[in-house]
Amino acid sequence: MKTIKLIALILSISFSLTGCFGDKNIAVGTELGDTNFVNTNFIKNKIEFSALPKNLCTYINNDKVKELYPDASKILTDDGKTFMSKSCRFLVYIGDGDFNYLTGTIFASEDQLAEGEKWEETWELKKKMSKSSEYVSNLGKAAIWKAKKRELSIKMDGYSVVITAPGSVFKEEEVAKNRDYKKIAIAIAESTNLF
Numbered sequence: 471m472k473t474i475k476l477i478a479l480i481l482s483i484s485f486s487l488t489g490c491f492g493d494k495n496i497a498v499g500t501e502l503g504d505t506n507f508v509n510t511n512f513i514k515n516k517i518e519f520s521a522l523p524k525n526l527c528t529y530i531n532n533d534k535v536k537e538l539y540p541d542a543s544k545i546l547t548d549d550g551k552t553f554m555s556k557s558c559r560f561l562v563y564i565g566d567g568d569f570n571y572l573t574g575t576i577f578a579s580e581d582q583l584a585e586g587e588k589w590e591e592t593w594e595l596k597k598k599m600s601k602s603s604e605y606v607s608n609l610g611k612a613a614i615w616k617a618k619k620r621e622l623s624i625k626m627d628g629y630s631v632v633i634t635a636p637g638s639v640f641k642e643e644e645v646a647k648n649r650d651y652k653k654i655a656i657a658i659a660e661s662t663n664l665f
Contacts, residue, residue: 505590507597507605507612512627517664519556519580519629526576527558534661535562535574538654539636541647546571555579562636564644572644574636576662580629593625606656610665615652622655624665633659 527547535545539562547560556578561571583589589611597603597614606613610624610631620635635655638644659665 504594507593508590509608509611509613511608512611515627515664519578519626522556522578522629524554524556525558526556526578527560529662529664530558530560530576530658531661532560535560535636535658538657539564539572541565560636572636572638573634574658575632575634576658577632578629579632589625596623606652609656609659613659615655617652620651620655622652622659624659626664631659631664 525548530547532545532547536542539545541564542562543565544563545560546563548558558576560574560576562574563571581589583592593612593614597605600616600618602618603614603616606615606622609622610626612625614623615621616623620637622633622635624631624633633655635651635658637649637651
């Protein structure tokens with residue numbers, strides 16, 4: 471019985487700390503139905519999900535990434551041999567050294583909606599689940615920026631694309647540069663020509 475109480479206490483404390491210091495927001499009891507975030511100018515996908523290759527590195531414009539990181543010495547993308555899904559990992563090397571890089575990613579996943587579920591409600595809830603999130607206009611059907619994760623999620627017709635801007639919260643010199651990761655993620659998204 472003491473073990474169960476101890477586990478319950480530890481879980482309670484961890485949930486409290488996550489709620490206070492993490493990016494999670496409580497969305498229980500939240501009313502849904504606001505669709506103002508939907509991009510009414512969206513007509514159709516430029517590329518269907520089935521036409522996307524597993525190696526999405528072909529959509530990363532290295533020259534554009536270099537322009538967004540003017541202090542970068544080089545940009546490298548994954549060789550594509552390790553892709554189990556439609557994705558790409560790209561590295562922005564800052565200065566010299568083998569481990570002096572920032573990691574960015576792009577990932578595409580097909581929508582999996584339950585019967586009767588509407589994507590608008592799913593995206594509205596997704597936005598409300600994160601304290602640092604905000605809607606971004608004129609990208610796909612809808613787009614959400616999560617500042618805490620440097621993550622831009624874009625809803626297409628039948629699938630979603632998630633771009634993580636290269637950066638680091640652990641490297642003091644990178645944090646001191648105060649980069650506008652939202653602007654960087656949007657620019658990377660627009661340079662892919664997927665939207």
